[in-house]
Amino acid sequence: MTEGLWSPLAEVAAVLLASGAFGYGVAGAFLSVAAGRTERAAWGLGVGLALLAASVPLAFAAGRPPREMAVLLFATAAAAAWILHRYRREGRGAGRDTGGVRALLTPSSVLLLLLLIAFGVAVFALRALTEPMWSNDYLAIWGFKGKTLFGAGGVPGRLFTDPALGFSHPEYPLGLPFLFAALSFLLGRWDDHAMALLFPFLQVATLFALFGWLRRRGVARTVALSAAALLANFSPLYSAFLTGMADIPQAFVSLLFGTALVDALDQLDAFAVRRLALASALAVSIKNEGALLAAAGFLLCLVPRGWARAASRRAAAAVAAPTVLFLLAGRLWKGNPPLRDFDFGLLGPTLVLELLPRVAEAIHVAFREVILPSWPGLLCVVVLLAAGRPTPAGDRLVLLALLCALAYLLAPAIAVLGPDWLIRTSFARTVSALAPLAAAGIALRLRSLKAGAKGGDPERTAGG
Amino acid sequence: MSLRRGLAGGASGILLLLLLWGDDPRELARRARTLTRSAGTELAVRRLHGSATARDRQFFAFLESTRRRLPPATAGVAIVGVAASDAAVYLATYQLAPTPVLLAPLRVPPGWLLAVYGSARPEGWRVIAPVWGGALLAPA
Numbered sequence: 001m002t003e004g005l006w007s008p009l010a011e012v013a014a015v016l017l018a019s020g021a022f023g024y025g026v027a028g029a030f031l032s033v034a035a036g037r038t039e040r041a042a043w044g045l046g047v048g049l050a051l052l053a054a055s056v057p058l059a060f061a062a063g064r065p066p067r068e069m070a071v072l073l074f075a076t077a078a079a080a081a082w083i084l085h086r087y088r089r090e091g092r093g094a095g096r097d098t099g100g101v102r103a104l105l106t107p108s109s110v111l112l113l114l115l116l117i118a119f120g121v122a123v124f125a126l127r128a129l130t131e132p133m134w135s136n137d138y139l140a141i142w143g144f145k146g147k148t149l150f151g152a153g154g155v156p157g158r159l160f161t162d163p164a165l166g167f168s169h170p171e172y173p174l175g176l177p178f179l180f181a182a183l184s185f186l187l188g189r190w191d192d193h194a195m196a197l198l199f200p201f202l203q204v205a206t207l208f209a210l211f212g213w214l215r216r217r218g219v220a221r222t223v224a225l226s227a228a229a230l231l232a233n234f235s236p237l238y239s240a241f242l243t244g245m246a247d248i249p250q251a252f253v254s255l256l257f258g259t260a261l262v263d264a265l266d267q268l269d270a271f272a273v274r275r276l277a278l279a280s281a282l283a284v285s286i287k288n289e290g291a292l293l294a295a296a297g298f299l300l301c302l303v304p305r306g307w308a309r310a311a312s313r314r315a316a317a318a319v320a321a322p323t324v325l326f327l328l329a330g331r332l333w334k335g336n337p338p339l340r341d342f343d344f345g346l347l348g349p350t351l352v353l354e355l356l357p358r359v360a361e362a363i364h365v366a367f368r369e370v371i372l373p374s375w376p377g378l379l380c381v382v383v384l385l386a387a388g389r390p391t392p393a394g395d396r397l398v399l400l401a402l403l404c405a406l407a408y409l410l411a412p413a414i415a416v417l418g419p420d421w422l423i424r425t426s427f428a429r430t431v432s433a434l435a436p437l438a439a440a441g442i443a444l445r446l447r448s449l450k451a452g453a454k455g456g457d458p459e460r461t462a463g464g
Numbered sequence: 465m466s467l468r469r470g471l472a473g474g475a476s477g478i479l480l481l482l483l484l485w486g487d488d489p490r491e492l493a494r495r496a497r498t499l500t501r502s503a504g505t506e507l508a509v510r511r512l513h514g515s516a517t518a519r520d521r522q523f524f525a526f527l528e529s530t531r532r533r534l535p536p537a538t539a540g541v542a543i544v545g546v547a548a549s550d551a552a553v554y555l556a557t558y559q560l561a562p563t564p565v566l567l568a569p570l571r572v573p574p575g576w577l578l579a580v581y582g583s584a585r586p587e588g589w590r591v592i593a594p595v596w597g598g599a600l601l602a603p604a
Contacts, residue, residue, distance in 0.1 A: 005503040005510070116480070123487055130495040132507065134516035140554040144561055151562030164566060167553065193510055226476050233483040377482050383475035387468045446472050 008187065008194035009129070015052075015186050016045075016201050022074045023048025025081025030278060032269035039212025043275070045205040046256055050282055051077055052186075053179040060154050066185035113225035117207060120232025124239075125200040132193040133244030141168050143244055146180025147190055160334045170337040173330065175285035176246050192244075199243045206252045206436050207232055213259045213440060217393065219447040227443040236432040246287045247433040253282045254293055255436035258400050261297050262393035264315040273318045281322035288339070289404070289430060294323040296403040300396055341422060346414040355413060362412045362419035370428045381442070388445025397441030401434040519551050522597055523581065527559040529596035530579045540564035542572040545581030545598060577602055 024044030031040055051073045059069035133143060145168060149155060160170040183198070184190045207228045214224035232238070242248055260275035280297070283290030301316035346355045371378065388394065408430045412422035502510050508528050511517060517524035523546060530541065541563055546552055548567035557565045564576075572578055578589055578601040585591065589601035 003507070004505065005499075005507075123492060126492060126495050126499065130499050131502070131514035132511045132516070134514050136551070136554055139516060139558040140550075144554075144558045147558065147561040149562075156562065158564065162564070164564075165557070167550070168557075191507060193507055230476065230480055230483065233480065233487075235483060235486050377479055380475040380479035380482070383471055384479075387472040387475065389468075 005129075005193055008191045009197055011187055012183060012191070012194045012197045015183060016049075016198065018074075019048030019052050020045040020201075020205075021048070022077045022081070023051065025085070026051075026077045028081060028084050030271050030275045032271050034216055034269065036212045036215055038208040039216060042205045042209035042212060042252075043256065045201065046252070046282060047077075047278070049179060050278075050285075052182040053175055053285075056149060056178045056182045056185065057155070057174075059185075066182060070182060070186060110222055110225060113222065113229045116229040117225070117232045120229065120234075120238070121200065121204060121207070123233070123235075124203055125197075127238070127240040128196045128199045128243040129193070130240065133196050135241050135244055138244030141172060142176050142246060143180065143192060144168055145174065145177035146184070147192075149174075149177055149181040150184040150190055160337055166340060169340055170334060171339055172246075172288060173285050173290070173326075175282070176249055179249075196243050199238075199248050202248050202252045203232070203238050206255055209252070209255050209259065210436055210440055210443075213255075214443050214447075217444055217447065219443055223443055223446055227439045231436055231439050234432070234435050236428060237435055242429065245429075247429055250283070250287045250289060251433040251436050253279060253286055253290065254404075254433065255440060257283050257293060257297060258397050258437045259440060261300065261315060261319070261400070262396050264318060265301065265311055265396065266393055267311045273314050276315060276318040277322050280319045281326055284323050284326045289408075289433070291323060291327060292407050293400070293404055294319050296400055296407070298323075299403070300400060341416055342411070342414050343416050344414060358413040358419050359410060362409060362423055365412075365420045365423040366409050366427050369424055370431070381438070384442050385445065388442060388447075391445055391447070394441045394444030394447075397437055397444065399441075401438040401441065404434055404437075405431050516555060520546075523552065524555065524559070526579075526581050526595060526597040527556055530598075530600055531560055533593040533595050533600050534560070534563060534577070535592075538563050538577055540566070540573055540576040541579050542566045542569050542576050543579045543581060544568055544586070545584060 020041065021044070023046065024041060026047045027040050027043040030043055030047070035043075052070060055070035055073050056066050058073070059066035062069065145159060148159060155174075158165060159168070179198070180195060183195055187194075210231060211224045211228045214227060215221065237248065237251055257276070257279035260272055260279045263269060263272035264276045266272075276297075280294050283293050298316055298319045301312045301319065307313060307316075345351055346358065385398065408427055409423075412419040412427070415422035502513065512521055512524055512528070530543075534541065541560055543556055543565065546567065553567050556567055566573070566576075577592070578586065579595065579598060580586070580601060581598045583598075585599065586601070588604050590604045591599045592602045593600040
């Protein structure tokens with residue numbers, strides 16, 4: 001019997017919606033009552049998908065069917081959500097930042113912005129769903145591992161030890177492959193076309209997280225919607241090519257991480273440290289860039305004078321503990337597969353003279369291939385940055401994105417196949433995954449335009 | 465309106481236009497047509513007509529046919545008759561997963577089957593199943 005796309009697509013949509021619904025309940029443990037429905041829905045999908053992905057290794061470890069484990073996890077999550085709902089001390093931690101400006105635009109502009117967001121989501125859904133997931137990295141890495149986990153009903157050791165599978169990067173985290181496998185166990189088959197729906201869902205969740213967080217931080221609705229409209233139509237990230245790869249999930253999680261980090265540092269609500277720990281765990285479970293993000297976040301906790309502040313110490317611990325735990329667990333499980341693309345010998349004293357020209361080459365190629373061709377858009381971003389006013393949280397988010405971008409620019413200097421190759425193959429893609437983080441930071445800086453003109457910094461009212 | 469707000473509004477508008485400029489309506493229409501036309505077909509047919517197989521659609525048909533004819537618990541499949549390019553290796557490894565795959569190996573590991581793409585039939589092997597564009601063989 002021939003089975004088309006629509007029925008499996010509806011099944012995947014049902015699984016994703018159910019995951020989000022269960023996650024929505026649990027997300028109450030991570031958000032203050034000040035969080036709106038959109039932000040909670042975003043965290044809810046993050047929590048739901050994390051539970052779904054975790055059901056697979058847990059099932060393998062327990063020797064139970066993954067479908068049964070997923071049901072068990074969601075039942076536990078639902079019970080926990082119910083208990084939380086009953087016993088949670090409502091109103092603990094103000095959470096909502098009350099600074100901000102009036103709407104910059106009229107209600108009809110709000111409608112236009114909503115239409116632009118819907119357009120961006122529809123266009124990405126069309127691109128993501130035109131055909132089964134197909135990019136090289138999907139076939140060689142993420143899809144291959146997910147299909148192997150699903151087909152083998154376990155984690156074959158050869159994924160980490162077989163030299164013939166070196167191209168699949170044994171050193172990469174397994175979060176996304178586990179998620180693919182979990183969806184497949186629930187569907188009862190591997191459908192690499194219907195599963196592409198996961199990516200538009202992640203796009204919508206990212207937009208929800210951005211809008212919800214900006215609103216909670218007191219940004220005017222039209223400014224928050226403008227940021228979401230720009231991000232929804234950001235095709236370098238939301239593209240057919242990146243559908244199936246880890247960059248879109250990483251972009252979502254980076255936003256959750258960044259917003260939780262600045263909330264924790266500003267002591268905006270009592271739950272921010274939990275959110276940060278969760279987001280750190282998610283970040284290192286998806287891509288190696290997640291560890292870099294965590295390292296940059298840790299650095300931001302410590303400077304300037306970070307260690308002297310209890311809030312900074314708590315935030316640093318919330319970043320470091322899950323990151324170290326997950327990285328150690330991965331190392332114990334997988335052994336110590338080397339970072340295949342990099343030659344760390346180039347950082348040693350004997351090769352340092354070779355390193356400097358490679359750094360120059362990386363910067364040169366990045367400018368030639370990525371930065372100069374995108375100059376009109378980058379100029380707009382610079383103008384938006386300049387038009388805003390410094391705010392601690394917004395500046396930290398922008399700095400976090402810049403630190404990561406700088407690392408992506410310089411890391412190719414130690415690429416085994418040369419800086420030119422790694423910049424060409426990954427720089428635009430990895431930097432584009434920082435867009436949600438940058439959008440949140442820039443929009444928050446724009447929030448203070450009017451309030452700042454009066455001489456006040458709205459964030460200070462939030463206890464930052 | 466202040467200068468800063470004007471700059472912010474102008475830069476946002478231009479950025480949005482730049483992003484929307486990248487959306488070619490013809491590309492979107494083509495995608496919509498492809499999606500609606502192919503949605504009723506089998507998954508393998510959608511894959512066959514997709515981007516991943518564009519380099520050699522015959523090779524994908526061979527792989528899919530091989531996958532369907534593999535005996536249960538096959539230890540691995542060595543594929544000969546195709547150059548071991550990155551694209552071919554990625555597609556074959558993915559399509560036959562979780563079964564281990566080697567392309568154009570010097571030696572076939574013990575217990576593995578041989579999938580020949582093309583009409584060649586190596587000595588010491590017997591055909592256990594014909595597949596599209598080739599054959600699946602086991603040691604004689």
